[in-house]
Amino acid sequence: MALQHTLAAGLAALLPLIGLAQASPAPVRTFYTWQAAPTLTTAEAYFTNLQNGARIETPFRITFGLTSNWGLAPISVPQAGKSGHHHLLINRGLPLDFKKALPFDDQYIHFGKGQMETVLTLEPGTYTLRLLLADDRHLPHFVYSKPLKITVTRKNKDTDPLTLVSKGISFLNMAPDARLKGPFKVQFQASGFNVAHLSQKQKDTGHFRLTVTPKSGDKPVEMDFPNGQTEIQLAPPAGAYVLKLDLVDNLNAGKMLADSVSTTVRVE
Structure with a gap:
């Protein structure tokens, strides 16, 4: 067993020297409050x-x-x-x-x-x-x-x-004061920016963060998408909400690559 650990450590040290990149491990996915399962059973x-x-x-x-x-x-x-x-x-x-x-x-x-x-x-x-x-x-x-x-x-x-390309982020399918029935899809868009996994630690890339704030005064729900996701299905209780979207810098924690955008929706 000790020999196996030694060989594995040696191989890991050699990989950068021989030009072979190691794949990042498969990401852990978090399921947030008010998040619904995708409506499609197959990815597209x-x-x-x-x-x-x-x-x-x-x-x-x-x-x-x-x-x-x-x-x-x-x-x-x-x-x-x-x-x-x-x-x-x-x-x-x-x-x-x-x-x-x-x-x-x-x-x-x-x-x-x-x-x-x-x-x-x-x-x-x-x-x-x-x-x-x-x-x-x-x-x-x-x-x-x-x-x-x-x-x-x-x-x-x-x-x-x-x-035709202006740098910024946006909600693709959220009209102001939209009236929605859950579950509904929220699509994110990054223009002039690149989206990546946080774990890749690549310069000039970011990942999305969505904050859903009930107008009732209840606590906001912050949803981070460190695995490069560009949409989410939501099913919050009936009520009015403010959705705020950010693009978080993958190299500088706490830094945003673009100005935040917000919209108000009512779930019926």
Whole structure:
């Protein structure tokens, strides 16, 4: 047994020297007060601002969602568990071999830094788009979106794609003073920022934190998402609430990467 411990310690010391990265352990997931189980039994990636049959002009900013039992993880530090990064497939079906790494070309666009968005600059025409999640080796997970067929009607060549992205965070699906029935989904969005696991300790990345405060004066419930999650299902009791969203710096405890955003909802 002592020899096994010695060999294991020696191997751990050698890994950084021979360039092999150790995957972070699978994260522990916390279940919060008022949190409900995901409504979908299978995980999926999806487009949050684009529907099948859409007719758009480019440049066009599109945003990505991911069911709440999975999280984003940049490729720079391998991460175990239900984690990955988005890929945008353009006019491509799902791969036939999920044990083969995804290619890098104009039809397989990788978002290995933990991005939740991109700007399409496609020429006029008809396209099929699909999202697919993959790990740090670009091996796909069985987490993907339904295919969307869109039509680009015009390309505005005088529009700079960079002007379509403003740094900040937001609630994607929460209208001010929304009236809701539980359970309901709360979707988070980070624009101009990258989302990662706290344990990855990557510079310029953050994780979401949601604070739900009852207007009745009861104690707020703070929900931290250190595993790169970008949404949650909630089922609080009937009443009025303030939802506050933060993006917490993964390298500097207590520092926020963006200004907080808040909205008020009423649960019926």
